[in-house]
Amino acid sequence: MLSRREQDTYDFIRNYIGEHRQGPLLEEIASGLGIKSKGVVHRYVQTLAKAELIELIPGRHRGIQLPGQEQAQDENAAVLPLLGRIAAGLPIEAIADQDELNLSDFFMGPGRFVLKVQGESMIEAGILPDDMVVIESCITARNGEIVVALVDQQEATLKRFRNNQDGTVTLIPENSDMRPMTFEAHRVHIQGVLVAQMRSYN
Template structure:
């Protein structure tokens, strides 16, 4: 979330770029937002870059670029604050963004869940499971397990002392599956899930 001064700095940079076609200098930014310190202006500019509002081009004079708002809107959502799922809490609007690229990295893929074997973990039929591609996982992780190189399933992983693998459903009506370790290959670990209501 941007501070009021950072927000003022961003607005000044936008206006300056629109009028002149190039970025303001740090001295011009300081004057434009009503401060005298070039160093303080630099800190505000750095904070804007860290927040993803601008891009700094190293080695270029006046090397400030605005982040393409349209492109940003396709890869992020406004994160407007918190909401209670228990007792009500004070609604405070924020200005952060949820970066979808953080969820959908280059080593991730999505699977649509079919069935109700993971309902007690909050994973429902039709949800999209976002999976981090890997071939090992910690005990207790929810994994994509490939059995006999033929069938894939989303289950909680347990390694037994016998060396066998136990794949546990999060539904009391479905018994766990136990296999020899060589029959099970881990394909990935659950990172998050998405659910659409409309």
């Protein structure tokens, strides 16, 4: 847990980098926080680095970075820093460990493609309009999987899949305003199963 001034220092650094695209000098932090001694700031910066909230290149002028920055300007290895777990319900723990999330591992695979979602039929499964869904091409699905299905060779839809074992299958929307639909199995062609989903807030 950070003290008040450590938090101030952290906020200043992020603000500065957001504005200037480079790390601040210790003396810039000092004057920004109304501190006269860069030795004091150095102490705070070291604490932040130890908490892995920032990364720093020792000795280097302006050698303060935000985690993950170096990858961003490095190559386009699609890797993001994985900082920890965030409580979306009861607050649990603050930002902590250090790891990496490789986007390729997360999304890529043979026979996969992306579709953009229209409509709200899967909204209760957390799939919203304009989300992108990653589909792995295959022609069979297990019960409960979310699939892209073509009905009567005409309409591709994203639904939860159930095989009724009696020659019919049911496509279930995750939206209480909509009804599941049951078809004879031969009318329904599976195009693929949902393996991932992504959304951009821009």
